[in-house]
Amino acid sequence: MESSSPPSPEIGTDRRGFIRQASGVVAVAMLPHSLRARAESAPPAPAPSASGLIPIMLRVNGQDHVCEIEARTTLLDTLRDRLHLPGTKKGCDHGTCGACTVHVDGHRVLSCLTLAAMATGAEITTIEGLAAGEKLHPVQQAFVDCDGFQCGFCTPGQIMSAVACIREGHAHADDEIREWMSGNICRCAAYPNIVDAVKAARDRSA
Amino acid sequence: MSDVATPHPAPKLVGASISRVDARRKVTGQADYTADYHFARQAWAVAVKSTIAKGRIIALDTAAAEKSPGVVAVYTWKNRPKIYPPLKETSGFMVAEKLAPLGDETIHYYGQDIAFVVAETYEQAREAAGLVRPTYAAEPAVARFSEPKREAPGKIYGEKPHLEKKAPGTASVTDAWEASPARIDATYITPMIHHQPMEPHAAIAKWHTGRLTFYAPVQWMYGARNFLAAGLAVPAEDVRVISHFVGGAFGCKGSSWMFMLVIAAAARDLDRPVKFVMERENMFTSVGHRPRTSQRVQLGADAAGKLQAMRHFTESSASEAGLFVEAAGHRATGVMYGSPNIEIDHQIYKLSVSAPTFMRAPGESPGVHALETAMDELAVALKMDPVQLRLVNMTANHPMSGLPFSSRHLDECYRVAGEKFGWARRAAAPRATREGDWWVGWGMASASYAAHRSNAQARVRLLADGTAEVACASHDLGTGTYTIMTQTAADELGLPLEKVSATLGDSTLPEAPFSGGSQSAGSILPAVQMAARSVLTKLKTLAAADAKSPLAGLAADDLEAAEGGLRAKSNPSRRVAFAAIFEKSGEGALEATEKTEPAAETKDKREQPSYSPKTTAYQSYGAFFVEVHVHRLTGETRVKRVVTAMDIGQPLNLKTARSQILGGAVFGIGAALTEHSLFDENSGAWITQDLGTYHVPVNADVPEIDVTFVGPPDFKFNSVGARGIGEIGNTGISAAIGNAIYHATGVRVRELPFTTEKILGGLSHEGAA
Ligand code: FES
Ligand code: FES
Numbered sequence: 001m002e003s004s005s006p007p008s009p010e011i012g013t014d015r016r017g018f019i020r021q022a023s024g025v026v027a028v029a030m031l032p033h034s035l036r037a038r039a040e041s042a043p044p045a046p047a048p049s050a051s052g053l054i055p056i057m058l059r060v061n062g063q064d065h066v067c068e069i070e071a072r073t074t075l076l077d078t079l080r081d082r083l084h085l086p087g088t089k090k091g092c093d094h095g096t097c098g099a100c101t102v103h104v105d106g107h108r109v110l111s112c113l114t115l116a117a118m119a120t121g122a123e124i125t126t127i128e129g130l131a132a133g134e135k136l137h138p139v140q141q142a143f144v145d146c147d148g149f150q151c152g153f154c155t156p157g158q159i160m161s162a163v164a165c166i167r168e169g170h171a172h173a174d175d176e177i178r179e180w181m182s183g184n185i186c187r188c189a190a191y192p193n194i195v196d197a198v199k200a201a202r203d204r205s206a
Numbered sequence: 207m208s209d210v211a212t213p214h215p216a217p218k219l220v221g222a223s224i225s226r227v228d229a230r231r232k233v234t235g236q237a238d239y240t241a242d243y244h245f246a247r248q249a250w251a252v253a254v255k256s257t258i259a260k261g262r263i264i265a266l267d268t269a270a271a272e273k274s275p276g277v278v279a280v281y282t283w284k285n286r287p288k289i290y291p292p293l294k295e296t297s298g299f300m301v302a303e304k305l306a307p308l309g310d311e312t313i314h315y316y317g318q319d320i321a322f323v324v325a326e327t328y329e330q331a332r333e334a335a336g337l338v339r340p341t342y343a344a345e346p347a348v349a350r351f352s353e354p355k356r357e358a359p360g361k362i363y364g365e366k367p368h369l370e371k372k373a374p375g376t377a378s379v380t381d382a383w384e385a386s387p388a389r390i391d392a393t394y395i396t397p398m399i400h401h402q403p404m405e406p407h408a409a410i411a412k413w414h415t416g417r418l419t420f421y422a423p424v425q426w427m428y429g430a431r432n433f434l435a436a437g438l439a440v441p442a443e444d445v446r447v448i449s450h451f452v453g454g455a456f457g458c459k460g461s462s463w464m465f466m467l468v469i470a471a472a473a474r475d476l477d478r479p480v481k482f483v484m485e486r487e488n489m490f491t492s493v494g495h496r497p498r499t500s501q502r503v504q505l506g507a508d509a510a511g512k513l514q515a516m517r518h519f520t521e522s523s524a525s526e527a528g529l530f531v532e533a534a535g536h537r538a539t540g541v542m543y544g545s546p547n548i549e550i551d552h553q554i555y556k557l558s559v560s561a562p563t564f565m566r567a568p569g570e571s572p573g574v575h576a577l578e579t580a581m582d583e584l585a586v587a588l589k590m591d592p593v594q595l596r597l598v599n600m601t602a603n604h605p606m607s608g609l610p611f612s613s614r615h616l617d618e619c620y621r622v623a624g625e626k627f628g629w630a631r632r633a634a635a636p637r638a639t640r641e642g643d644w645w646v647g648w649g650m651a652s653a654s655y656a657a658h659r660s661n662a663q664a665r666v667r668l669l670a671d672g673t674a675e676v677a678c679a680s681h682d683l684g685t686g687t688y689t690i691m692t693q694t695a696a697d698e699l700g701l702p703l704e705k706v707s708a709t710l711g712d713s714t715l716p717e718a719p720f721s722g723g724s725q726s727a728g729s730i731l732p733a734v735q736m737a738a739r740s741v742l743t744k745l746k747t748l749a750a751a752d753a754k755s756p757l758a759g760l761a762a763d764d765l766e767a768a769e770g771g772l773r774a775k776s777n778p779s780r781r782v783a784f785a786a787i788f789e790k791s792g793e794g795a796l797e798a799t800e801k802t803e804p805a806a807e808t809k810d811k812r813e814q815p816s817y818s819p820k821t822t823a824y825q826s827y828g829a830f831f832v833e834v835h836v837h838r839l840t841g842e843t844r845v846k847r848v849v850t851a852m853d854i855g856q857p858l859n860l861k862t863a864r865s866q867i868l869g870g871a872v873f874g875i876g877a878a879l880t881e882h883s884l885f886d887e888n889s890g891a892w893i894t895q896d897l898g899t900y901h902v903p904v905n906a907d908v909p910e911i912d913v914t915f916v917g918p919p920d921f922k923f924n925s926v927g928a929r930g931i932g933e934i935g936n937t938g939i940s941a942a943i944g945n946a947i948y949h950a951t952g953v954r955v956r957e958l959p960f961t962t963e964k965i966l967g968g969l970s971h972e973g974a975a
Contacts, residue, residue: 073329090483092486097486127233143232185902187403189903192909
């Protein structure tokens with residue numbers, strides 16, 4: 001899980017990386033490791049029913065959810081519209097803003113560029129699953145304390161990225177944090193406060 | 207009027223640094239934005255857009271779309287659901303685009319809505335939208351900026367497009383300019399740019415027994431309500447607009463847009479809720495942009511730098527669909543420095559483009575950019591320090607109207623920010639400092655934004671359990687409205703923050719004005735104070751009437767609210783808890799709704815002090831000091847350091863106020879370095895239609911930003927002393943960056959954004975060694 005490599009060009013991990021490869025084609029080789037493994041080893045997907053829907057099971061925030069979706073449905077739309085977990089936001093729907101960032105097996109992933117069917121069997125974490133009951137996750141608390149947002153729309157994505165950024169070991173220096181948090185746009189521009197929040201959370205959890 | 211000097215009670219929370227009261231909801235994903243709502247039987251709508259900028263649709267084949275799985279309806283101009291588009295603005299709402307939605311077969315701009323597809327799911331609606339086949343008879347678009355004739359717009363914020371002030375005996379401002387020993391004559395271009403809040407526009411319409419509930423992120427609850435009522439021909443009371451959280455707006459959610467009517471009418475037609483979330487690409491075609499400006503600025507000064515003449519002539523783009531005016535000269539040269547001769551002019555020209563609209567600091571942002579760049583050029587011409595040049599041109603009175611400012615501390619902004627920045631160590635000459643491959647430059651500029659107030663109402667309710675609620679139909683765009691309303695009510699009622707809750711974003715609440723022009727806080731908080739004071743007056747009467755109360759017989763003026771109860775001012779140990787007063791009186795709650803009417807304040811002394819725009823000028827000022835590094839080979843510019851001081855009156859919450867300035871400043875960094883909505887001057891199409899090609903700043907583009915507030919509270923403006931803060935941060939900083947680039951490299955770029963090719967051209971010209 002630890003990695004010190006530069007931003008990888010994998011889909012779902014990083015806005016700039018995505019822009020670099022920019023084809024928009026979801027090839028197995030570009031998937032995050034966990035998804036790639038699943039795509040290679042998973043049994044063939046169940047055949048769509050007469051309605052064109054396929055049944056899937058998603059494990060989100062420690063709970064299993066069964067639903068029927070069209071094969072083309074993204075993880076983002078499935079979370080928001082089928083599982084009614086609207087905390088994850090849609091800012092662009094094509095990998096350029098980071099608002100839809102969730103964790104799949106601990107890695108940050110852009111859920112708008114991930115088909116829901118590719119995430120079956122994975123451990124998915126969304127903003128709704130971060131706090132331990134009433135107790136906020138240290139990153140959430142740091143965002144509150146440092147005013148790491150204004151309108152709050154990008155915030156779920158920022159926080160999911162920030163948790164991963166610290167976990168990946170990309171939160172040592174301010175410039176490193178800025179770089180590794182640059183896949184998440186904040187038009188309100190809470191950026192300096194987001195850097196402060198990441199540092200505060202890093203130090204608290206260290 | 208004694209309250210003016212000592213607001214009662216002394217504020218404890220207002221002005222402090224306090225985390226947002228809605229923070230927990232925002233960090234846990236519980237804040238409810240429009241698109242987060244989901245209703246039983248809801249259908250999804252997707253818009254189909256024109257791909258030409260001018261012409262007619264000669265055929266629109268919807269057969270395949272209609273047969274596509276899940277499709278419920280395909281609406282075009284031929285079967286438009288019942289709409290009565292209100293194309294004329296009234297005082298009750300604003301519309302930027304004055305075209306009937308799905309009006310007829312005529313195309314006025316690229317990206318115009320030509321059909322709406324409604325289906326059971328988003329995926330189905332989107333697929334079917336792609337199956338709608340238009341055939342066009344295209345006409346040449348009016349797309350070249352130089353092509354359309356220039357024309358004078360109507361009034362600009364109540365002023366004439368041409369303004370002139372001349373010293374006695376001066377024949378013309380041009381004469382005065384020509385007679386000046388030092389002169390600058392330069393033209394500055396600012397491109398079209400887009401708001402792009404992170405939350406796209408959205409709407410959910412739900413009808414029940416002839417009444418509409420409409421969820422949408424808007425900047426004006428009553429405006430949206432009145433617009434919908436007019437456009438759907440229903441009484442305003444039958445429309446409820448809900449906007450609990452708005453995911454950023456920056457102006458593009460201020461006007462009501464015609465798609466809102468289509469969604470509401472479709473829901474009525476289909477008798478089921480209809481949901482619409484605008485795709486990011488359509489945020490570039492359909493909900494406004496900042497116009498392009500070309501600004502000729504002429505400055506004339508004497509040898510000591512004292513301005514003798516200022517001319518600021520602006521041309522801004524507009525649309526056949528809407529005539530918004532980006533009033534650069536009026537809002538910049540009209541307010542900044544003293545000069546005996548000032549001439550300001552504005553012309554617009556109409557393109558085949560979607561309607562522009564106000565964007566954060568409309569007028570000021572491009573206008574201050576041009577003026578403050580010209581001032582830097584004048585300082586260079588005079589071999590004067592840029593701060594010194596500005597200091598010799600300070601004015602205590604409004605440059606055009608001559609009215610005294612309520613409070614103006616611009617010189618203090620220069621001093622405080624300049625000292626923090628270390629400006630005194632700046633090398634006078636450009637191209638003096640290099641670190642490795644990077645030229646280092648320091649630049650500065652002034653910032654300015656007008657202070658506005660409008661009528662506002664607020665309701666305060668104190669409950670028997672010692673908690674309170676404060677409410678009005680304003681909203682929180684990220685501005686911190688929930689928090690400052692809570693602080694204000696808590697201070698007035700003598701309650702801790704946790705005991706007060708704020709409710710916003712519902713058009714059934716007491717009326718609040720349009721959240722624009724940085725006017726919300728300054729308009730609604732005085733109403734919150736008044737409502738809280740009215741509640742206390744009722745409570746004091748109850749307490750004093752109770753013969754057994756320790757406060758029995760005391761006059762209302764002798765009592766104050768503190769620590770969850772009332773107490774005697776003269777003897778704080780004589781006190782009664784709110785709960786005890788309620789219990790004794792049997793009241794369950796006390797409530798008051800109050801209204802402030804700034805225009806009437808000279809007559810109505812209840813709300814001190816008197817706001818009087820006829821006799822006083824209200825304007826905020828600030829200063830930006832910036833360090834940039836410019837790569838000597840690539841021309842890449844990085845902003846390394848920003849120090850700003852802002853004279854905005856009372857900052858209501860240091861934490862959220864600072865964030866507002868950060869946000870404005872970063873908007874300015876984007877405008878300076880990267881943001882440019884490319885518009886094809888052949889076809890009239892937008893070229894940049896996603897956040898991958900339209901570059902808003904990301905975290906790595908933003909350095910530390912040091913914000914200081916200077917100047918006293920402005921109690922001549924309102925009873926909270928605050929002039930508004932949402933927009934001033936986006937004025938001046940782009941000029942400061944450009945001035946720093948000049949200082950770094952000796953290259954003066956007069957067209958935004960300062961992208962590498964523009965700087966590089968100058969660098970190689972100057973010899974890049
Ligand atoms: S990156 Fe997924 S919504 Fe923008
Ligand atoms: S808080 Fe508004 S976009 Fe980040």
